[in-house]
Every structure is written in C-alpha cells, then in structure tokens.
Amino acid sequence: MHRAYQPITPANNKLLKKRWDEKRFDNHLQKVQSARPVIDDKPPKTYVHLHLKLKKMQMEEERLTIIERDNRILLEKMCHIMLTRGNVDNKNFYDGKSLNRMARQRELLRVTHENQAIMRRILAKQATYSHHQWEDEWAMNLMYLKNIAKYPQWYEHAYDQWNKRDNHDSRNGSHYEPKKSSMMASLEKFSKKAEGNKKPNSEKKRAPRRSTKQSRDRQAKRGSANGCGVS
Numbered sequence: 001m002h003r004a005y006q007p008i009t010p011a012n013n014k015l016l017k018k019r020w021d022e023k024r025f026d027n028h029l030q031k032v033q034s035a036r037p038v039i040d041d042k043p044p045k046t047y048v049h050l051h052l053k054l055k056k057m058q059m060e061e062e063r064l065t066i067i068e069r070d071n072r073i074l075l076e077k078m079c080h081i082m083l084t085r086g087n088v089d090n091k092n093f094y095d096g097k098s099l100n101r102m103a104r105q106r107e108l109l110r111v112t113h114e115n116q117a118i119m120r121r122i123l124a125k126q127a128t129y130s131h132h133q134w135e136d137e138w139a140m141n142l143m144y145l146k147n148i149a150k151y152p153q154w155y156e157h158a159y160d161q162w163n164k165r166d167n168h169d170s171r172n173g174s175h176y177e178p179k180k181s182s183m184m185a186s187l188e189k190f191s192k193k194a195e196g197n198k199k200p201n202s203e204k205k206r207a208p209r210r211s212t213k214q215s216r217d218r219q220a221k222r223g224s225a226n227g228c229g230v231s
Contacts (some may be wrong), residue, residue: 003014011017098104146152 005018007014007017007021009017181183
C-alpha cells in the first residue's frame with residue numbers, strides 16, 4: 001500500500017513519508033478538536049443584586065410605612081372630628097422673630113439720615129434761575145408778540161364767542177343770518193389797516209423834493225425880509 005501512496009513533497013522512502021504524513025494529520029485533527037474559540041459566545045454572568053434590588057425594596061417598604069402612618073393619623077383625626085363638635089384648632093401663638101431685624105433697622109436709620117442731609121442741602125442751595133427774571137422776559141415777549149401780531153389779543157376770544165352764539169342760534173332752529181356786529185366791522189377795519197402798514201416802502205408815495213434853486217431863493221427872500229424889519 002505504501003507503494004501506491006503519492007506524497008506531495010518529494011521523498012526517497014514512500015513508507016516513512018506516509019507514516020509521517022499520517023502522524024502529522026492526526027496531530028492536526030487533535031489540535032482542531034481541542035482548539036478554543038476566539039470569540040466568547042457564552043451567556044453573560046448573572047448577578048443577584050441586579051435582579052433582586054434590596055435597596056429599592058427597602059425604600060418601597062419605608063414609603064408604604066409612611067403612607068400607613070399618615071393614613072392612621074388622618075383616620076384618628078376624622079374619628080375625633082366625628083366624635084366631637086369638629087372645631088378647627090389652627091391657632092398659632094408663636095411670635096415670629098427675625099434674625100436680621102436689628103441690621104435692617106440700622107440700615108433704615110442710615111438711609112433716613114442720608115435722605116434728610118440731602119434734603120437740607122437742596123433747601124439751603126440758592127436757585128440758579130430767577131423766576132422774576134423769567135416773568136419779566138415773558139412780559140417782554142408778550143409785548144413783542146402784541147406788536148407783531150396781525151390781530152389784537154382779544155380777537156380770538158371775541159371770534160369764539162360770536163361762533164358760539166351763531167351755533168346756539170342754529171341749534172335752536174332760527175334760520176336768520178346774523179348781521180355783522182360792530183365788533184366784526186372793527187376787526188375788518190383793523191385787519192385792513194394792518195395790511196396797509198405791511199406794504200413795502202417802494203410802494204409808498206414819496207413827496208417830490210424841491211429843487212435846490214427854489215430853496216436858495218426862498219432863503220434869500222427870508223433874509224432880506226428880516227433885514228428890513230418886516231414882521
């Protein structure tokens with residue numbers, strides 16, 4: 001049988017070459033069978049504290065205990081209310097105390113003193129502007145306004161009164177047209193006069209000047225008359 005064996009690599013003795021190859025193949029099979037996987041595909045290790053949370057159970061028991069105690073207290077109060085008249089005892093005889101009351105009082109006194117000092121300085125300060133001077137300037141401005149105004153100061157008030165009277169007559173149902181009073185006539189006269197005063201100087205008529213020769217002759221006659229004693 002060893003003579004029919006065909007080795008992969010060249011060999012002088014086919015019998016020994018066959019035995020060596022078989023032994024090498026057996027070793028390879030043993031290594032393959034005993035080889036461990038590189039990737040760990042086993043399920044993870046379980047821990048007890050992850051599935052059985054003792055701290056959570058303890059907190060839940062404490063919460064239930066607190067709820068049971070509150071319910072018992074509430075039940076006792078309800079029983080007491082049902083057995084008695086049911087008065088509400090909500091009086092509080094405790095006087096509130098502030099820990100920083102003295103500091104706040106000192107701060108209030110300091111601010112009050114500062115405000116009083118500022119007020120004294122303001123009252124003792126002499127005024128920069130004089131209201132008497134302002135009144136004099138305002139009176140002067142009113143006088144300038146009266147001088148440059150087109151209508152007198154009482155024009156607006158009188159015109160408003162005339163309009164009110166006209167509106168009152170129209171509301172009462174009177175359909176007559178009121179005649180112009182003397183007040184309106186005087187207003188129109190004053191406005192025309194003001195317009196005439198505002199014409200430029202070029203439009204005003206100037207008196208023709210006398211010639212210098214005539215003035216000289218008149219002066220000579222006056223001098224001769226005075227010399228002759230004519231009165």
